[in-house]
Amino acid sequence: MSDNKKWYSLDLGLNNKKESSGTCGCGKTEGSCNSSPKEEELSADEFYEAAINASIGEERHRDGFEQVFDVKMDRRSAFKKLTASLLIGAGAVTTSCSVTTGSDTKEKAQIDWEEQFKGNYKLMTDEEKQGTINRLMRSYELRTHKKINMTAENAAEDVLFGYAFNISKCQGYMNCVSACVEENNQDRNSEMQYIRIHEMKDGEGFKFNKADDNYYHEVPAEGHFYMGTQCFHCDNPPCVEVCPVQATWKEEDGLVVIDYDWCVGCRYCMAACPYDGRRFNWSKPEVPEQEVNKNQHYLGNRMRKKGVMEKCTFCVQRTRKGKNPACVEACPTGARIFGNLLDPDSTIRWVLENKKVFRLKEDLGTEPKFWYFMD
Amino acid sequence: MGTFKVFKSLVIDSLDTITKGSKRYHLWMGFLTLVMLIGMYCYSIQLEEGLSATGMSDRVSWGLYISNFTFLVGVAAAAVMLVMPTYVLKDLDFKQAVLIGEGLAVAALIMCLAFVVADMGEPSVLWHMIPGIGVFNFPNSMLTWDVIVLNGYLFINISIPFYILFKHYQNKEAKKSVYVPGAILSVFWAVGIHLVTAFLYQGLQARPFWNNALLGPRFLASAFAAGPSLIILILAIIRSFTAFKIEDKTIKKIAMIVTVAAQINLIMLISELFKEFYAPTHHSESAYYLFFGLHGKNALLPWIWTAIPLNVLATVLLTFNKLRNNLKVLYFCCFILFVAIWIEKGFGLIVPGFIPGPYGKIVEYLPTGVEIGVTIGIWALGAFVFTILAKTAIGIELGELYYKDKNTST
């Protein structure tokens, strides 16, 4: 990012094709938008640098468990843990007091204790990440006698995920919504849904305030068109800025994620999100055991608890394994396109370069990585 | 060691004072305890069921708790309006009022913190927010600023009166060089807590109703009207129930502060209304909802149309010297002003921020019984804390409570 910008803009590495794709938010000439204008193609490493600088800037240098958290960990003596727990940590006690017998109970209590006082996932080393997912898997096994498979893959290099939505194609079937609910183990009681499909009247344009996002009639309804919203994984996400405990952050592949165990449930991020992207667990989320999706990722669809924030993660458990998000796969009309923005051969890049794309509320400077277009 | 002994004796003596008192006093404290217990019961329901026990939802994600929090920050900040003249400008008139004011600030801050904790979805991991053991997103998140300034302010407002009372308890004069710098600091700090709390909302580009440069200054003006109003009412009560002497002059001076602040507040209100309604844009929808309702949804109308007339009436009455100097009218004005600002800066500020939602969806908010129970319980907690603080302070100031050194030989 060049220094003399007055506002934030998304650096996709689309340097050469900015005009045609219309995705550059900076509105400046080609050259000044570029992090290193002389080169036609950035080398992988340089791009990686530039993308990260653009996204987290200085903060990166302070990141990592060693740099920030270890220091704090030293001071986090057992005594302090104990005090904190006595003051406010009733949770661990209640959960570890469940009545079963023998060593299982002890192990469960041990896991609960360690889980209650583990650090922020964002700042963990890979071993620590592995440690916590092992504990979570074991804990699930102890509780339900069923096994789950949880991973903690980190972001791959040279990947920046983006999404495009074809308004002409969407017919409002909502297969994406139900696929998302099943894939991501969302609370069935409150019928939590990350995706909202807005039904709008033809000829009125994008009148969101007149749209119906909760319809139960047959679709496509005569004289209507449809568009979906969800978390847009903003490149400059206001929700991340405001979180008092860094429980939510942007990963290097552009996904905005939440550590459900670190969130304190203040809902400040919810107030800060201009796109209605976040969902809160107002009560204990429940998923019938046989419906639980057992392929989980720590930052994605693992089971949540009550009182914490969650939202669309672009199905991190699938996309980091090279698959498409569940909504993309489920859509019968092909209205949803997902891919790596840094891969010049990807479909999403083709769409950005060849279609007239736009984003919602661009004036807010949030730089969503979610584009709309029409055939 | 000596200091420690004095401290121990102070604790014992004040425990003694707060457990003894007239029948009325016991009734009052018993009543507050009962309300607090009900509040705790409601909170236990909320802990058990989660925040679904409240009226909040994904669409309106902050409600009664955060409203009260916002308002009480203002009340706490207003104590400074009494601190400044007494300590800094050496206006002796205010001397008695100031201890009460600072006690009020402490009680208000305790209520603020209680409201924030009550609003948390996952209070068992609140330690994540403690700097040093958790991860503190400073300076990016305004909420971390708020945590710092509120706790700092609490510390200042506990330590200054404590120092003064501790000295008076031993029948010594409090040293000016010790408390005056603290008092000056607290003056700036008070403005800080209120501005930072306003910035909490003001900084959200997602919510046009809050994202408005006037929000911070208006917070200050309304706080400096509502806070001293409450102090006047409390002084009036203390005057009639205890031997503590408070001059008419003091009350009248505070009334002056209330008046000026209320006038400024009204001017800012007019400016805001002009902006929202002269050339309404999409961003004025929240204001429309608040004042007139949108698409037949009008839950806030009765509230705001109570608040605005009360606010105007109080401001007008206070503006006339004759009326203001009549204590009965003054008390009445203070009361309605307090209520008006509580509505306006609480409910009337927080809820419309979420309505309509980011995509224009209108979902209304009504607090549930549990939520109201917790809220009233926290107010009772505040009153309880304040009564204890005030009773001790008054005891010491009246000389009923002093250090009896058993081995005074020299």
Ligand code: SF4
């Ligand atoms: S859409 Fe909302 S929740 Fe998603 S990244 Fe942007 S601000 Fe955050």
Ligand code: SF4
């Ligand atoms: S609700 Fe959780 S993720 Fe959101 S701001 Fe609060 S702590 Fe952070």
